[in-house]
Amino acid sequence: MHELSVAQSIIDIVFDHVPVLERPLVRTVRVRVGAASGVVPESLEFCFSAVVVEGPLSSATIEIELVPFVLRCGACGAETSAESGIPICGNCGAPAEVLSGTELQVKEIELAEPSTGAP
Numbered sequence: 001m002h003e004l005s006v007a008q009s010i011i012d013i014v015f016d017h018v019p020v021l022e023r024p025l026v027r028t029v030r031v032r033v034g035a036a037s038g039v040v041p042e043s044l045e046f047c048f049s050a051v052v053v054e055g056p057l058s059s060a061t062i063e064i065e066l067v068p069f070v071l072r073c074g075a076c077g078a079e080t081s082a083e084s085g086i087p088i089c090g091n092c093g094a095p096a097e098v099l100s101g102t103e104l105q106v107k108e109i110e111l112a113e114p115s116t117g118a119p
């Protein structure tokens with residue numbers, strides 16, 4: 001399953017950015033997923049929660065921001081979006097430049113306030 005390795009690399013990125021002692025405080029990992037990245041958001045959510053369940057990130061949840069697949073055509077100048085993920089202009093059918101939709105990146109890691117014992 002592709003999403004399983006994606007979930008694993010997201011967790012690696014979190015580990016790279018968050019020191020060991022703060023990892024249990026991670027609450028939300030925000031990820032940008034392009035519509036043409038080949039990742040199924042529901043599947044990624046499932047894999048993420050399956051992978052973190054026994055580690056220091058067990059209270060973290062993943063939040064996925066879906067980025068639409070948008071193309072700009074060099075031939076007719078039209079900006080179109082395509083469901084298929086194939087970079088062909090929706091207007092004239094010429095090969096088009098991909099503006100967005102292939103990204104797969106960790107955008108933000110949100111941590112809870114460290115517990116101080118106070119309510």
Ligand SMILES: [Zn+2]
Pocket residue numbers: 073074075076077078089090091092093094
């Ligand atoms: Zn075109």
